[in-house]
Amino acid sequence: xxxxxxxxxxxxxxxxxxxxxxxxxxxxxxxxxxxxxxxxxxxxxxxxxxxxxxxxxxxxxxxxxxxxxxxxxxxxxxxxxxxxxxxxxxxxxxxxxxxxxxxxxxxxxxxxxxxxxxxxxxxxxxxxxxxxxxxxxxxxxxxxxxxxxxxxxxxxxxxxxxxxxxxxxxxxxxxxxxxxxxxxxxxxxxxxxxxxxxxxxxxxxxxxxxxxxxxxxxxxxxxxxxxxxxxxxxxxxxxxxxxxxxxxxxxxxxxxxxxxxxxxxxxxxxxxxxxxxxxxxxxxxxxxxxxxxxxxxxxxxxxxxxxxxxxxxx
Amino acid sequence: xxxxxxxxxxxxxxxxxxxxxxxxxxxxxxxxxxxxxxxxxxxxxxxxxxxxxxxxxxxxxxxxxxxxxxxxxxxxxxxxxxxxxxxxxxxxxxxxxxxxxxxxxxxxxxxxxxxxxxxxxxxxxxxxxxxxxxxxxxxxxxxxxxxxxxxxxxxxxxxxxxxxxxxxxxxxxxxxxxxxxxxxxxxxxxxxxxxxxxxxxxxxxxxxxxxxxxxxxxxxxxxxxxxxxxxxxxxxxxxxxxxxxxxxxxxxxxxxxxxxxxxxxxxxxxxxxxxxxxxxxxxxxxxxxxxxxxxxxxxxxxxxxxxxxxxxxxxxxxxxxxxxxxxxxxxxxxxxxxxxxxxxxxxxxxxxxxxxxxxxxxxxxxxxxxxxxxxxxxxxxxxxxxxxxxxxxxxxxxxxxxxxxxxxxxxxxxxxxxxxxxxxxxxxxxxxxxxxxxxxxxxxxxxxxxxxxxxxxxxxxxxxxxxxxxxxxxxxxxxxxxxxxxxxxxxxxxxxxxxxxxxxxxxxxxxxxxxxxxxxxxxxxxxxxxxxxxxxxxxxxxxxxxxxxxxxxxxxxxxxxxxxxxxxxxxxxxxxxxxxxxxxxxxxxxxxxxxxxxxxxxxxxxxxxxxxxxxxxxxxxxxxxxxxxxxxxxxx
Numbered sequence: 001x002x003x004x005x006x007x008x009x010x011x012x013x014x015x016x017x018x019x020x021x022x023x024x025x026x027x028x029x030x031x032x033x034x035x036x037x038x039x040x041x042x043x044x045x046x047x048x049x050x051x052x053x054x055x056x057x058x059x060x061x062x063x064x065x066x067x068x069x070x071x072x073x074x075x076x077x078x079x080x081x082x083x084x085x086x087x088x089x090x091x092x093x094x095x096x097x098x099x100x101x102x103x104x105x106x107x108x109x110x111x112x113x114x115x116x117x118x119x120x121x122x123x124x125x126x127x128x129x130x131x132x133x134x135x136x137x138x139x140x141x142x143x144x145x146x147x148x149x150x151x152x153x154x155x156x157x158x159x160x161x162x163x164x165x166x167x168x169x170x171x172x173x174x175x176x177x178x179x180x181x182x183x184x185x186x187x188x189x190x191x192x193x194x195x196x197x198x199x200x201x202x203x204x205x206x207x208x209x210x211x212x213x214x215x216x217x218x219x220x221x222x223x224x225x226x227x228x229x230x231x232x233x234x235x236x237x238x239x240x241x242x243x244x245x246x247x248x249x250x251x252x253x254x255x256x257x258x259x260x261x262x263x264x265x266x267x268x269x270x271x272x273x274x275x276x277x278x279x280x281x282x283x284x285x286x287x288x289x290x291x292x293x294x295x296x297x298x299x300x301x302x303x304x305x306x307x308x309x310x311x312x313x314x
Numbered sequence: 315x316x317x318x319x320x321x322x323x324x325x326x327x328x329x330x331x332x333x334x335x336x337x338x339x340x341x342x343x344x345x346x347x348x349x350x351x352x353x354x355x356x357x358x359x360x361x362x363x364x365x366x367x368x369x370x371x372x373x374x375x376x377x378x379x380x381x382x383x384x385x386x387x388x389x390x391x392x393x394x395x396x397x398x399x400x401x402x403x404x405x406x407x408x409x410x411x412x413x414x415x416x417x418x419x420x421x422x423x424x425x426x427x428x429x430x431x432x433x434x435x436x437x438x439x440x441x442x443x444x445x446x447x448x449x450x451x452x453x454x455x456x457x458x459x460x461x462x463x464x465x466x467x468x469x470x471x472x473x474x475x476x477x478x479x480x481x482x483x484x485x486x487x488x489x490x491x492x493x494x495x496x497x498x499x500x501x502x503x504x505x506x507x508x509x510x511x512x513x514x515x516x517x518x519x520x521x522x523x524x525x526x527x528x529x530x531x532x533x534x535x536x537x538x539x540x541x542x543x544x545x546x547x548x549x550x551x552x553x554x555x556x557x558x559x560x561x562x563x564x565x566x567x568x569x570x571x572x573x574x575x576x577x578x579x580x581x582x583x584x585x586x587x588x589x590x591x592x593x594x595x596x597x598x599x600x601x602x603x604x605x606x607x608x609x610x611x612x613x614x615x616x617x618x619x620x621x622x623x624x625x626x627x628x629x630x631x632x633x634x635x636x637x638x639x640x641x642x643x644x645x646x647x648x649x650x651x652x653x654x655x656x657x658x659x660x661x662x663x664x665x666x667x668x669x670x671x672x673x674x675x676x677x678x679x680x681x682x683x684x685x686x687x688x689x690x691x692x693x694x695x696x697x698x699x700x701x702x703x704x705x706x707x708x709x710x711x712x713x714x715x716x717x718x719x720x721x722x723x724x725x726x727x728x729x730x731x732x733x734x735x736x737x738x739x740x741x742x743x744x745x746x747x748x749x750x751x752x753x754x755x756x757x758x759x760x761x762x763x764x765x766x767x768x769x770x771x772x773x774x775x776x777x778x779x780x781x782x783x784x785x786x787x788x789x790x791x792x793x794x795x796x797x798x799x800x801x802x803x804x805x806x807x808x809x810x811x812x813x814x815x816x817x818x819x820x821x822x823x824x825x826x827x828x829x830x831x832x833x834x835x836x837x838x839x840x841x842x843x844x845x846x847x848x849x850x851x852x853x854x855x856x857x858x859x860x861x862x863x864x865x866x867x868x869x870x871x872x873x874x875x876x877x878x879x880x881x882x883x884x885x886x887x888x889x890x891x892x893x894x895x896x897x898x899x900x901x902x903x904x905x906x907x908x909x910x911x912x913x914x915x916x917x918x919x920x921x922x923x924x925x926x927x928x929x930x931x932x933x934x935x936x937x938x939x940x941x942x943x944x945x946x947x948x949x950x
Contacts, residue, residue, distance in 0.1 A: 015430065029446045125589030125680075137578065141571040143522050145529055146563035149549055153556050208591035211715060212723040214676055217592050218715075219735040219786065220708020226593065229734075233725050245432065252435030256526050260549070270438065271530055274445040282445060289438050308725060309770045 005302065012294045016287060023286040024068065024279075028061045032277035034081050055081055068283065077287070078280030080273075087284035090269060095288065097167050097265035101188060101254040102247065104181045108189025109196050109246060114239075116193075117200025121235075122227065124205050133201070140194030144253050148187035148260040155183060167263040184257045192246045192253075199242040203235040210234070236307045244300045248293055328579040331572040338569060342389040351379035353386040354537040362555040371561045374544070375551045380561050383539035387565065390540045394455040394533070395520035399513055401459025402466045407509070409463075410470025411497050415478055425471070428464045436461055440523070441532065449532045451524070451540070458523045462516055469512055470505050477504035507584040511577050518573035525566050541566050594679035598672065600697040601625060601684040620793060620826050621650040621673065625686035628668050628677055632898070639682070640898035642668050643850045647924075650794065655820060655827045657841035657858070659834070659873065663894040665850040666830045670796045673828070674711050675703030691793060708739040712787030712795045712825075714816075717803040718779035722771035729767030732786050740790065754785035758815060777808035781815065788819060795820070797829045801836070813840065834877050838862060846870045849894055849905035856930025864944075866932040868910045871943035888949035904935065911948045912941050 035043065035051040052058045056067075068078055077087035116132050123129040156164035162183050168176040207213065208231060216226045255267025266285060273281035341348050350370070356378030363373040371380035413421045431439065443457040477483055483500050491499075521541075527533035528542030536543060541562040548559035626646040632638040643665040650656050658666045672683045688695040690706065707713075715721040723731055732754070733747035742750065748767065755763035758781040771779055780800060787795060797816060801809035817840055820827045829840060837844050837858055844861050846854040846869065854867040865871040872890035892909040895901070904910070907917035917935055925937045942948060 019430075019434075023442060026442060026446050031448050032445070122593070124591075137574055138571060141518070141567050141574055143525060143563065143566045143570070145526065146545060146559075146566065149545065149552060149559050150563070153552060153559070157553055205589075205591075208593055209678075211717065211720040214592045214678075215713075215715065215721045215731075215783075215786075216723070216734075217595070217704075218674060218676060218707055218713040220704050220706075220739050220790070221734065222704065223593055225738060230723055230726065234723065248432075248435045252437035255435075255437050255441075256530060259530065267437075270441055271532070274441055275449070275531070277445070282442070286438065286442060289435060293434055309727075309772075 009298065012291075012298065015294060016290055019290040020069070020072070020283065020287045021065070024065050024283055025061065027277075027279050027282050028064070030277050032275070034277045034279075037082070037276045064279075068280065072287070077284040080281050081278050082276060087280050090281065091266075091284050091288050094264060094266050094269045095292075096169060097258060097263050098251065098254050098267065099292075100167075100170070100177070100181045101184050101258060101263075101265065102250045104185025105188030105192060105250040105254065106243070106247060108185050109192035109250070110243075112189065112193030113196025114200055117197040117239075118204060118227075118232070120197070120201040121204035121208065124201075129201075132197075136194045136197045140191050140198075142191055144187050144191055145256045145260055147190060148184060148257050151183045151187055152260070165262040167258075167261070167265070180263075184254070184261050184263070187257050187260070188250050188253050192250055195242060195246060196239065200235065200239050203238040204231060206238075207231045207234040233307060237304060240300055240303055240307065244297060247296045251289065251292070327575050328583070331575040331579065334572045335569075335576065338388055338572075339392060341385060342392050345385050345389045349379075349382035349385040351382040353378065353382045353539045362551060362558065364557055372557055374547055374558045375555070376547075378539075380544075380558055383544055384541070384561050384565050386539040387541040387544060387562065388569075390451065390528075390534055390538070391521050391524055391566075391569065394451055394524035395517045397452055397455040398459040398462055398520040398523065399516050401456050402462035402516060403509075403513065405460065405463035406466025407470055407505075410467040411474050411501055411505070413467070414471040414474025415493070415497060415501060417475075421471070424467070428468055431461065431464045432468070436523075437526065440527065444527075444532050449535065451528070451534045454527045454533045455520070455524060458520060458527075462520070465516075466509070466512065469508060473505040473508055474501050477501050480504070507580075511581045511584070514573055514577035514580060518570040518577070521566060521569055521573070525562075590679035590681070592676055592678040595675055595677055595700070595703075596679060596681070596683060597675055597698050597700050597703045598626070598683045598685050598688055598696045601627070601686055618652040619649050619689075620652045620654075620691055621828075622687070622689045623648050623673070623685060624688070626669065626672060626683070626688065627685070628665075628672050628681055628683050630681045630897070641850060642681075642897045643672070646847070646852045648845050648852065648855060650826050650828055652793075653824045653826060654843065655817075655829065655841045656843050656845060657837045658828060658830045658845045658847065659832070659837060660847035661832075661873075661890075661894050663849075663896070664847040665897075666847050667798050669847065670798055670828060670830055673794075674707055674713055674796055675700070676707075676713065708735065709790050710793045712790060712792035714780070714783050714787050714795065714797040714800045716799040717776075718783045719771060719774070719776060719803075721783055722774075722779055724771055727768055727770055728774070728782050732767065732782065732789065735786070735790055750789065751785070754789050755782070757788075757819070758782070758785045760785075775808075776804045777812060780804060780808075780812050784812075784815065784819070788823070788825075791823065792825060794826045794828065797827065799830050799832065802832065816840070834862070834874065846873070849900050850897060851905065851933065852924065852931075853906065853933045854931065856927075860929060866927060866930070866937060866943075867934050868912050868936075868941070868943055869906050870932075872909075872949055875944065875946050875949040886950050888946045890949065904933075912936055912943075 033048070034055065034057070035048045038051055039047055049058070056064065071078060075088065077091070079086050080090060116136060120129045120132045120136075152164045155161050162179050166180065168180045170177040213226060213231055216230050251266075254265060255270065258265035258267050259271075266289065269281060270285045272278070273285065356373065356376040358377050360373055361377040362375050363369055365372045369379050369381065371384065374380055374383070409424070413424055439461055440454065440457050443460070444454050447453040447457065478501070483496065486496050486500050524533055524540065525542035525545070528540040529546045531543075531546070534540035534543055544562040545559060548562065552559050624647045626643060627641060628643040629639040629641045632640050646665075646669055648656070658670060660666050668677060671677045673688070677683055685696045691710065695702070695706075722728065729748060729751060732751040733742075733744070736742045736747035736750055737744060751767060752763040755766060760766055760778060760781050771782075774782065800816065801812050804812060813836060816827065816829070827840075829836065831837060841858050844856065844858050845852055846861070846867065848869045854861065854865065854870045856866070861870060862874060865874055869890070875888040876890060878887060890909055895905065903918040903920060904913070904922045907913040910917065914935065922933050922935055924931045924933045927937070
């Protein structure tokens, strides 16, 4: 078991190297010239060249890459071309925002999706299932950024229960932090919850057809026990898989939702950097995001081993 | 695809959602004709108006007509979705087909890369590529399409891999068909259903992706209208004028909903989902005696009766036809004496298992189990509730199933599963339950019991797993053990051991045993009485010695004649010609008449009653006639 974990962790390293290399050279192909943003409209070629020399963009791409990679190994991800702030500082401020929203969204999606999915599966084909599945189909179709806007208008502007914009770091008060991320988490989690509900429903329906469920019933166990102790654990593997995709989706989705709530998270940083071409920042965002996702994948792979003992041996 | 109309019948959601989308496509196509105003030039004197006769959906902050922008936005949304899905299919479908069919190292590498791409936040991947290509609707959607292509590839590859093993594909390969022909003619149709469903839902996600990217300023550029940038505009002034935020959101919602509903409808049409489970198994209901049938003899045909079943029938809902029920078992009556071994025989599809499971209350819902009477140890079970059936299973009735490796839960140790009943139902402490479980493993002769308790089912061989099942069924010390073909799934070498074990334990405990089997050797060795079923009904019952030497129903005689024997013969092996008719297709008359060499014209009409005979019964019109039932010649 320990060896499986260690191999998995070691595999993460080459993956991050590949991702950052690809991202760097893709970025170098970008037609956007940061000199345009710095110099304003209609600069002369001499001005552009001067800016390029100052930023080091006149050197070969490979040289730039190895310089960046050399720094990255020591934890120096470079600095923004525009604010000159170190990328690590920039991301250290942005990551908690995005992670808070991702985790908040995940929590909402599970709180919403699991009970509804289980409810539906246990009544498969009957009226309760049809109503629940219909509701799930409906709420899956609600775009998260529109929901965010509606939530702001209703709960923040109209009722004033939550702040409409801005993020309060958890260090400045758990209550304010929670109030700040409640609406964006809801906006993110609702449609993700629909996916969780669907997957939970179909996985549990599949498990309930299995012969081992009949065996548990044959032992005289109660319905509650058969579902609660046995079937749910069997159904967990496909649900965990979909949750893995959901985490990536929520992380991406928070890019839009944080913009709705004027929070400076990963998305805002990423989009600004892309649109102005701020290579070190783009690079940093991608590498850190990839690292976060790979850690999530790793945790999920480990949870498979927990839910499915066969994995543990191979 | 010729099967589509039949499959789609009775699914209102497909025409409704499809019709709406068709209408939307028409409106989008005819946008310049349909839109009441110009979408990009507004009347700056009339900004942010609520709906009126002139502007049905009001105006935005620049005085532009919201309805017109929605109509033009539909055009953008659908075109964008078409680009993304088109790119996805053009790249993903051929790649997936080839990789799935050919396999090898290319497959492994591409699959790894695909998993990597799918694990990354979709928007971030899209933004990275948009950084290279620059913002713009069609460039952005092509990027989205590339990301989706990975999903198409994975799906198509998986389906191809499965279809490749199908007989009709391996047959085509053997027949020398070219790779292109196999991919196009054989594999593509196999992949099509799930691909159609994925593509439909992909249209929905593409529409959201377009709106998202345009909202972020990476897709449709102002002043062109897109549902996404309309929302971005509306947000600017939302605190003062909230209404413009509503129409674009509703447009996205309704369109996405329509695509998703269409996808769901198609998926349901291609693959019917199981709805009932054993969890909701219904207890037997009481039926009134059918006056058209002669009354069953109420005298029990076993000395000290434990179980007496009268007029048991089980029906399942007809697949795909609401309200129609198909009988699987009809009017079955038998007794099981205390300490008696009874075997239940018949071909596959004769209703043996259903009959036995009905006794234990384990026929999966929504099947209906009915009987005039089922008594167990003097208690009437017809008309009882699910709780009583559960109590019965917890103590008095044990069940051993056919395939022990499927019957044990793969996610829990054998120990957990063995002790569960003892702890939860019988209230033992964990230690006591583990000790009892270990003792039971000893009794079923599994060596090293305490260690084995900590192992998972996949660490057991089939024979060992069946011993675990037997231990589990017997640990509650039931009065009746139902063994449903307990050796069919096992290696021939261990079948005998399991049967010996069952016989031995039956003698030790004095329980009754109902053993379902195909194997007449088992009947002869183990059982005292035999019940023969055919097409959902009992056709003969009697003492084993009598039935094996002098069957009274032609079907029983046919079964006995078709056992291969170690003696010289010429010509084909004796057998019962034809197959068991499917449940509900039994037709008029004796259900066996069209396979019966002794059938008379009268056998094809009316119902045949069970004739009680000395020590048994037979359901045959010619019961009294002197027939050469055992002559192998009639069964060739």
